[in-house]
Amino acid sequence: MADPKGFLTTPRQEWPRRPVSERVRDWNEVYVPGALLPVIGAQADRCMDCGVPFCHDACPLGNLIPEWNDLVSREDWRAAAERLHATNNFPEFTGRLCPAPCEAGCVLAINQPAVTIKNVECAVADRAWEEGFAPPAPPERLSGRTVAVIGSGPTGLAAAQQLTRAGHTVAVYERDDRVGGLLRYGIPEFKMEKRHLERRLEQMRAEGTRFRTSTTVGRDVDAAGLRARYDAVVIATGATAWRELAVPGRELAGVHQAMEYLPLANRVCEGDLAVSPLSAAGRHVVIVGGGDTGADCLGTAVREGAASVTQLDIYARPGGERDEDAEPWPTFPKLYRLSAAHEEAGELRTAPAADADARLFAASTLRLTGDADGHVRSLHVVEVDAGRRPVPGSERTLPADLVLLALGFSGPERGDGLIAQLGLELDPRGTIARDADFATNVPGVFAAGDAARGQSLVVWAIAEGRAVAAAVDRHLTGGPSRLPSPIGPYDRPMTA
Known part of the structure; x- marks a missing residue:
């Protein structure tokens, strides 16, 4: 001190x-x-x-x-x-x-x-x-054991780095053309420039971690065959099965998931595209969903030059001070927070009809309507009470020719064949089931991160990667691991 x-x-x-x-x-x-x-x-x-x-x-x-x-x-x-x-x-x-x-x-x-x-x-x-205080830390000797990590988001990268440093030979399989998962194509450049990611990946390559990009396990590579080639497999594919908006008009052109929209903007920053095919330039944008992904869409649309941007949050506007009865210290309280994107939208007045900055709170989508060509033109929204019941007489119509759905994720995708080919069991939430050692029902196969925990924060993802690495190390060596294990698979954030 x-x-x-x-x-x-x-x-x-x-x-x-x-x-x-x-x-x-x-x-x-x-x-x-x-x-x-x-x-x-x-x-x-x-x-x-x-x-x-x-x-x-x-x-x-x-x-x-x-x-x-x-x-x-x-x-x-x-x-x-x-x-x-x-x-x-x-x-x-x-x-x-x-x-x-x-x-x-x-x-x-x-x-x-x-x-x-x-x-x-x-x-x-x-x-x-x-x-130069973060040099590569390659292992002094190799164990002779091999591990495949499926997914290169923060969980997969953390697990791979820990296991590589422990002396195991690790290959990371990533379905996209570049390593990083949501860190690469989900997080906008204005929140984290990708040079930070590239620098860490260079360190990992120097330590001995190998990367296999443009490879979807279950489609390009048989999952069961991959399991047979490695001594252990870590599934860290994330929770990428997005939630849908079940309202009339969802089928209209111009309605897209946030994770269809954000990667294209990131590809523009990577130099792959001159202009995003879903650019918000000159368009009236409505974002359905009040979380961080929605805020990322907001900041992106503002930079692309949208005519207007409004973000809908189904929850009532939170207060500016902690509710000591509902969320006492030291729990993480739900407060009114002004992200950089909301600050930008508020100052630029991107949504004149919004309650604050660009957000409409306690707002629920009723339906979408379009033009004769089948393209979305407006979104009909209604105010809801604490029980999410519509408030009579509160319906209004927002201009919308680009609607972005940022409603969160329900678990890992199942269409790529990975889960079926390995015969993995799922829990009632639709995430991969695992035991107290992060092990699935398939011997030698472990699951970590959002694919097993459910949608969470980057800090929990890294903690999961470190913890599953310790579990895999114990499995491979047959004894205690010197790798740290900060959390267990059933640990959750502090709540009242």
Whole structure:
């Protein structure tokens, strides 16, 4: 605890964002380059080095937050990077993408703004790369055992890196043409520039991890045959079976899933396309779904030059303060939060009919209507009460010639043949069933991440990857593993 009075004398200061008028004209990250380091030492000083640091429990990775806060405040960046990487394979991802449940569990947050844990984490991760504190860590010797990891999202990458470093020979199979899963084609460039992903993949290749892209297991490669070739298989395909909107007019042209829309915008940034075939330029866009994926669509549509963008959230607008009865500290509360995309939409007034920024709260879609050519032209929405019952007389019509569905995901896809060819059992939610050791009903086959847990956060995905790697290592060696296992398959976030 470098400054015992830091939490009393220093106010919370976050990484400033670039002006809206500037950042919506490009796809670069929204934050002011270089503006974090000048303030981060004082922000780390606000950490109280609590006797019982609840931020540990709030973070499924068990990040050693007070330790690296103290080291940052003392400007010992090498040691801070070592402590950060001791529990997290990819802090540059979580430092940009995680909603920071650790901050909700910060003891200071009981009666003050929490420590800027996420910003400190990002600063340490970036400094580690700049100073060369994150070199490849290949194993000293190989075990002679082989592992196939199916899926290259954060769970698959974390599992692959841990198992490679343990000495096993690991091949990662990815159905897309590039490695990264949703990190590559789901997360917009303005939230995380892909250079961060590429840098980590170069490290993994140098350590010995092998990647097989454009390969759909179950279609291009027989899943049962793959199992026979490897000593173990880890399924980390994610929960990519999207939920549908069952309303009249869903079949109209111009109605698309968010994960049909976002990858195309990312491919433009990758240089694969000059213009997205689903570009929002000049179109009236309505996004159905109030979560992070919907916000990603919002920021993307704004940058593409949409005529208007409105986001529908079926929940009522949350308050700005924690409800201590319903969501007491240190649980992660549902609050009104202003993401970068919502800030942009609000300032640019993309949705004049919205309640706040670009969002219509307590709003449910009734139907979609189109023109004579079968293209969507309007969306009919109604206000709903707490029980999601329509409020009489509240129906209104929004112009819409591009409707994006961001309603979440129900589990892994089943059309590629992977689940059927391996004979995997599913649980009642439609996710892959597994036991306390992450093992499926098929010997040698393990399941981790959203494919088994269900849709979750990037920090839980990485924790799952680290935990399943330890389970696979135990299976391969027949003894205890030296790999850390931060969570169990049945662990869940703290709730009241």
